[in-house]
Amino acid sequence: MMFLAVLALAAATPAAKPAPIDGDATRGVSGLPVPRFVSLKSDKAYLRTGPGDRYPVSWVYVRKGLPVEVIREYGIWRQIRDIGGSVGWMNKQLIAGTRTAVVTGQVRTMFAGADLQSNPVWRIEPGALVRVVLCDQAWCRVDRGGKSGYILRSQLWGVQPGETIG
Numbered sequence: 834m835m836f837l838a839v840l841a842l843a844a845a846t847p848a849a850k851p852a853p854i855d856g857d858a859t860r861g862v863s864g865l866p867v868p869r870f871v872s873l874k875s876d877k878a879y880l881r882t883g884p885g886d887r888y889p890v891s892w893v894y895v896r897k898g899l900p901v902e903v904i905r906e907y908g909i910w911r912q913i914r915d916i917g918g919s920v921g922w923m924n925k926q927l928i929a930g931t932r933t934a935v936v937t938g939q940v941r942t943m944f945a946g947a948d949l950q951s952n953p954v955w956r957i958e959p960g961a962l963v964r965v966v967l968c969d970q971a972w973c974r975v976d977r978g979g980k981s982g983y984i985l986r987s988q989l990w991g992v993q994p995g996e997t998i999g
Contacts, residue, residue: 862906863925870991871911873899874929880921884910891921898962900933900991916990932965932998934975934991936984943982947972954982967999968992974999 873894880892884907894915901923905912910922916935936957944951947969957963963975963984972983973992986992 862908865903867906868902868904868993870900870902870932870934870993871913871928872931872933872991873897873901874927878923878927880913880915880919880923882921884908884912884922888922892919896962898931898933898964900935900962901928903928932991934963934965934973934989936961936963937988937990941984941988943975943980943984945982947974947983951983955980957984963989965989965992965998969997969999 873896876895876897878894879890880894881888882891892915899915901913901915903911904914904920907922909925911925911928912920912922913928914920936959938959940959941957942953943955943957945954946952957977961977963977966974966976966981968974968986971986973986973989974981974983975989986994992998
């Protein structure tokens with residue numbers, strides 16, 4: 834199962850020299866914490882080599898809801914990192930605050946409660962995209978297609994260690 838649907842593009846023009854990043858850009862001009870996780874707003878989102886439309890496109894993401902990590906802000910541009918480690922710049926209009934995560938590793942068991950002794954409710958494939966409902970301590974409650982349950986935080990990519998959600 835392919836969990837990261839992307840299309841690499843060759844730059845049609847030589848790479849533009851990146852704009853200098855000043856200290857204000859790393860503080861989160863939006864007022865939101867950096868780093869933080871967000872998700873892609875549409876089925877087509879461009880990742881650029883620098884913070885502006887004049888920079889070449891390095892990736893085209895084709896999976897709405899894919900989680901990405903905002904690691905820097907510069908005006909309307911967000912420098913993001915994806916699950917594969919690719920880093921680039923994306924216009925803030927292409928991302929949403931909806932919390933999603935990707936199941937990592939192997940087939941995982943979802944539980945009825947936040948406890949390994951709780952009843953297993955279903956199993957989920959690695960690479961599956963889930964909506965994060967809440968996270969507290971070691972567990973996150975997630976939903977996929979109307980099925981919900983608890984999964985260990987360490988089995989997800991898209992939530993910060995120790996982050997409380999919900």
